Amino acid sequence: MNDQTLIPLHTLKVSCSNCSLRELCLPVGLNREELAQLDAVIRQSRRLKRGEFLFRSGENFKSLYAIRTGFFKTCVSSQDGREQVTGFLMSGELMGLDGISSSVHGCDAIALEDSEVCELPFSRMESLGRDIPSLQHHFFRLMSREIVRDQNVMLLLGNMKAEERLAAFLLNLSQRLSSRGFAANDFVLRMSREEIGSFLGLKLETVSRTLSKFQQQGWITVDHKHIQLVLPEQLKELISGCVHANGQ
Amino acid sequence: MNDQTLIPLHTLKVSCSNCSLRELCLPVGLNREELAQLDAVIRQSRRLKRGEFLFRSGENFKSLYAIRTGFFKTCVSSQDGREQVTGFLMSGELMGLDGISSSVHGCDAIALEDSEVCELPFSRMESLGRDIPSLQHHFFRLMSREIVRDQNVMLLLGNMKAEERLAAFLLNLSQRLSSRGFAANDFVLRMSREEIGSFLGLKLETVSRTLSKFQQQGWITVDHKHIQLVLPEQLKELISGCVHANGQ
DNA sequence: CGAGCGGTTGAACAAGATCAAGGTCCGTGG
């Protein structure tokens, strides 16, 4: 809050050069000069409150968004109101890739906590990619990684049973949090049981029951949204065989 | 066959310039000169017999493959043998995009009938993209389209019930076939009931039963792999509400 | 303080999986 009195937030120019996510986000592998070029393209960051939409399905697509801080869900929803959460995204991850194909966003992106994102105008990213091959290459890799991630979700939804889905979900969260420097085995869920269920193709009651079951077995502790993985090996054991290496 | 006596097949250089899939495949929107450049990159086509692997999960990734003729499935499979079909691909469609992220193929691609593919060495595609912005742009769009497609499959696997999945599957096939000039309502399935089931997250018995049910209702006729859509509107009715516009 | 959202838990129910039997088509070899 104090910041606001010193430097008006809306003029705060972000910079990849000194962003702590440098090694995780788009700039991977760029040198100083290339980083500066990338910085020039990135529009100032945007802040969102919990519950706010970053973009909606059907809106014109112009930019990708990289998460600086916070937590998002993306979801596609059908006319009759059914909603499928297609992903939970945290810092350093990119949103909006599905909009490139038709110049229209194909899903909603909603902040699950107060968040801050960097806006990357896509057309400028495209031309910058032509000048910086390593950026172009990394960009292709990011899109491809999203495809791989989606394939793994398909495997989960198509083949795994409730306990396996939940175990895979918890371990995936844990792994991504720890690669960002947070505790791997002690974290707070940012989403509701219903949102977890939507992502995993389960009803919220099943999510709740399965978490309780894990707790009864002493594998985890559940205190509302606060989760501790007590015996993560047991969770891994559960999904050994149905998963290879989990990207992202 | 006569061709073979005149020009040995293995030296047959393919060419986008006079390929009938020009408007469907990678060259969309290129001019004559750009087409020629793309032709120069495309290695001669490769023929596969039914059942043959085009690539396997874990193999080094070097090229993308565009289908000239034939039909493929892609699948990820887990250590314990569970297999998830992630897609069925027909002429003009691109395979291997998931390999870019790690330089290793993430899934198997298997020909479901005798097929022919064009090999596109990825690194040359990348550099060509820098020279031909419209190619680069189209390439991004293709990758993005794959992400959109995957999201729709997630919606299907996460939210829809057996009948809806089958209906969506049949209509999707129908639509893609018709956009290639084949009959929309009369076609031959290239895959087994088990493969359909794997793709849709159902067991083969459920697929069989559901097809029978559609037939009893007079919506389709089933004669082994020969399917006719008698009342496609009824199938659309069934999924109205759970699907928007179906890409690809 | 009360309303309401989010979560937990129980009981009944249903969709789809599993188990099992039998059928058809097709390629191979006698």
Add this chain to the structure above:
DNA sequence: CCACGGACCTTGATCTTGTTCAACCGCTCG
């Protein structure tokens, strides 16, 4: 040519998992 074996499919009966419906709890926010 026919017989045989195997892959693929269909259909029925039973069982299991997860859904649905419902009641209740506890926290948060007007």
